[in-house]
Amino acid sequence: MPIQYYIFLSLALFCIGIAGVLTRRNAIIIFMSIELMLNAVNLLLVAFSKMHHAVATAVEKVNNAGTDGQIFVFFVMVVAAAEVSVGLAIIVMMYRNAHSVDVNFLNRLKN
């Protein structure tokens, strides 16, 4: 498939994630939108690694060009898992203190 299709799909998913962060007020939905944006970037990285591999295979027969992109996706998933565990603990703490997960209640710095 042309690489532009993958770029458009990833951009659409990323912008849906941005719209979710901007419009929703439930902290858990905002967090899930961030996960959606991370997945859009992962899909784009894998597509680009296969594009790079296709270009390098045309030059020489046996190679492993493009491995770095997939390793990078692996590390993005690792960091996302660690981020989710800490972020959900923070949301649980916020619910325990404010009895709500509405982010509009978090305006204590304003006044």
Added chain:
Amino acid sequence: MNAIQILFWFLSALALVSALMVLLSKNPVHSVLWLVGVFFAISGHYILLNAQFIAIVNLIVYAGAIMVLFLFVIMLMNLNKDTEPQKNIWMKLAGAISAGCFLMILVSLIRQAPELQAKTAMMKEGSIGLISNLGKALFSTYVVPFEISSILFLSAMVGAVVIGKKD
């Protein structure tokens, strides 16, 4: 239109519809289930790109572990009802319009980029996504980041326990 193209369009439509339903559904449990649908569609894309290791890791880590954690927190806080009274429609509209403008700018930019014309991603062949190649790279070139990520997990674990502790 061959089978790969049909699968590509089907998985893309599934991912986009599920991602929109994550935002539009009022119940947070439904949002989590739609997000699991997005992850399955993206894993299908990885399999189409012959990135088998990433596809399986995506299913196990995201759909299997992270989404269960989300569901667990939602049910722990008893949020599975239609809450979130929407008062301000203008904020919603402004968010949607700004995300749409961002999407339009990036799409028009990509359409004009001369480096990306006539480039294709290799489908269903190429062996870089197999676990033998990725395992060799992970344990030789990238062994130091791999070990550092274990320390990251340990610190995240300690941090989650410390934050969640009732004092």
